Amino acid sequence: KVLVTGGAGLVGSHIVDGLVKEGARVVVYDDFRRGKMEHLDWACAHGDVRIVEADIRDRETLRRSMKGVHYVFHEAAAWLRLCQNEPRLSLEVNIVGTFQLLEACVEAGVKKVVAASSSSVYGEGSYLPTDEKHPFNNDLFYGASKIANEQHYRAFYKQYGLDFVAFRYLNVYGPRQPYEAAYMDVIMHFLNRIDMGEPPVVRGDGSATVDLVYVGDVARANIMALKSPVTNEFFNVASGKETTLRELAYLLIRLSGRDGTLEPVFEAMDSGLVTRRWGDPSKARDLLGFVTTTTVEEGMGQVIAWRKANQKNTSCLSEIV
Numbered sequence: 001k002v003l004v005t006g007g008a009g010l011v012g013s014h015i016v017d018g019l020v021k022e023g024a025r026v027v028v029y030d031d032f033r034r035g036k037m038e039h040l041d042w043a044c045a046h047g048d049v050r051i052v053e054a055d056i057r058d059r060e061t062l063r064r065s066m067k068g069v070h071y072v073f074h075e076a077a078a079w080l081r082l083c084q085n086e087p088r089l090s091l092e093v094n095i096v097g098t099f100q101l102l103e104a105c106v107e108a109g110v111k112k113v114v115a116a117s118s119s120s121v122y123g124e125g126s127y128l129p130t131d132e133k134h135p136f137n138n139d140l141f142y143g144a145s146k147i148a149n150e151q152h153y154r155a156f157y158k159q160y161g162l163d164f165v166a167f168r169y170l171n172v173y174g175p176r177q178p179y180e181a182a183y184m185d186v187i188m189h190f191l192n193r194i195d196m197g198e199p200p201v202v203r204g205d206g207s208a209t210v211d212l213v214y215v216g217d218v219a220r221a222n223i224m225a226l227k228s229p230v231t232n233e234f235f236n237v238a239s240g241k242e243t244t245l246r247e248l249a250y251l252l253i254r255l256s257g258r259d260g261t262l263e264p265v266f267e268a269m270d271s272g273l274v275t276r277r278w279g280d281p282s283k284a285r286d287l288l289g290f291v292t293t294t295t296v297e298e299g300m301g302q303v304i305a306w307r308k309a310n311q312k313n314t315s316c317l318s319e320i321v
Contacts, residue, residue, distance in 0.1 A: 001068050002226075003027040005056055005101065006075030008035025010176050011116065011169070014219035015073050016040060020047030022223065029065055030076065031055045039176050056097035059104075066108040071226055074101060074115040079178075083142040094145035095152075102156045112163040114225045115153060117234060118146045119168045119211075124274050131280035132168070132234055150234060163231040167221060170238040170279045174215030174299060175306035183210055183273060187300070190249055191307060194256045203269040206246030209276045211238050214294035214302075221290045230287050238279025239292045248296075255300055 002019050006012040007028030012035065019026050025048045028040060032053055043049050054061040056076045066072075076097065083090040098115075105113055122130050123137030136147055149166075156162040173184045190200035221237050249264040284290045294302075 001025045001027070002071045002073065003029055003066060003069045004073045004075065005029045006035060006077065006116075007073075008032060008037060008039050008051075009075055010174065010178060010215055011172060011218050011222075012073070012075035013039035013043070013176055014174070014215050015075070015222050016043045016049065018219045018223050019043075020049065023047075026050070027052060027065055027069065029054060029056070029062070034079065034178055036176070055093075056101060057092060059100050062100060063104045063107065066104045066110070069108055070111050072101070072105055072110050072113045073222055073226075074098065074113055077116065077145075078142070080120065080140065080142040083145065084140065087141045090141035090145040094142070095148045098149045099152055102152060102162065106156065106160045106162055110162065112165075112226060112231070113153070114222050115149070115164060115166040117150055117166040117168045118143065119170050119236065119238075119277060119279060120274075121147050121150070121168060125276065125278070128276060129238070129240060129278045129280040130236070132236060132283050154232065157232050165225040165228070165230060166234050167218075167225070167237045168234060168279070169218065170211035170213050170236065171277060172213050172215055172218050172237075173303065175302055176215070177303060183277070186245060186248070187252070187303060190252050191256065191304065194253060194258055194262060195307075197258075197262075199262050199265045200249045200252065202245050202249050202264045202266045204245070204275075205266055205268075206244055206249065206264065207275075208245050208273075209242040209278060210245070210248070211241065211277050211279045212243050212248075212296050212299065213237055213239050213292060214299035216299075217292040217294050221284065221288070224288050224290050228288055233283075233287065235284040235288065235290075236279040236281055237284065237290075238281040239296075240279065240281040241296075242276070242278045243296055251297065251300060252304075255297070255304055 008030040078089040078093040120143035
């Protein structure tokens with residue numbers, strides 16, 4: 001029996017799908033502030049899935065939901081932009097909520113926690129590609145909460161023997177992509193404009209880079225970590241490749257069949273975000289046997305196909321910023 005916090009979100013729902021394929025009984029714990037019920041349609045139709053609609057700050061509901069649970073995937077969090085707009089949520093949701101989750105895990109006798117950290121802990125990299133030994137260089141509330149959580153995972157492991165693996169995700173994308181992602185929202189905004197026959201607008205000169213990791217690969221990494229004896233470790237989940245926003249815009253134009261008819265527009269803008277993101281995937285490869293297998297072109301093709309199949313859910317969102 002496995003509990004997945006944030007199980008209706010981008011990564012969480014794909015983990016749920018993977019667990020159903022493995023034959024696990026799954027409890028999805030989500031407040032549905034960003035996650036969507038339809039993300040769980042396949043899992044609910046094909047597996048033993050129970051949904052608990054609740055906030056991770058609800059200590060008693062969390063404790064009750066944990067009864068009989070053997071393993072936990074922790075994906076729930078207030079996202080980066082929400083933490084910047086409402087800084088206290090980085091404390092109340094991300095730090096206190098995670099601490100309460102870990103307490104509930106100890107009380108329930110959970111065997112292992114696999115948790116989402118973030119490459120935000122690195123801030124602007126002092127060297128690239130960034131490996132797990134890179135010092136914390138974060139200056140955002142979201143990243144601060146992830147650093148605090150990492151320290152609590154270690155403390156709970158030392159004091160209570162609660163096994164864990166935590167993943168520092170790079171730039172995760174794929175079907176079920178939300179619009180609120182601080183870096184990956186560009187995919188949806190590029191595609192909205194391309195679909196309307198308008199040029200995608202690139203923030204800055206297009207030289208900013210991302211390390212794109214397909215959500216299916218991310219979900220697979222999580223399940224591999226659960227099965228692995230490895231514990232008390234932090235890993236990048238990265239492709240190990242940089243993609244510029246310029247390259248991404250041109251790729252989406254081409255995959256959308258607009259090659260030769262649209263050109264990106266570049267607007268001077270300081271987003272306040274990291275300008276280069278490039279992670280070293282070596283540690284996850286060496287200790288977990290995990291490598292990404294989905295190319296950016298394949299993954300973006302899946303995003304476009306998903307959008308077409310769910311157009312009713314995206315057409316009204318073209319002006320979200």
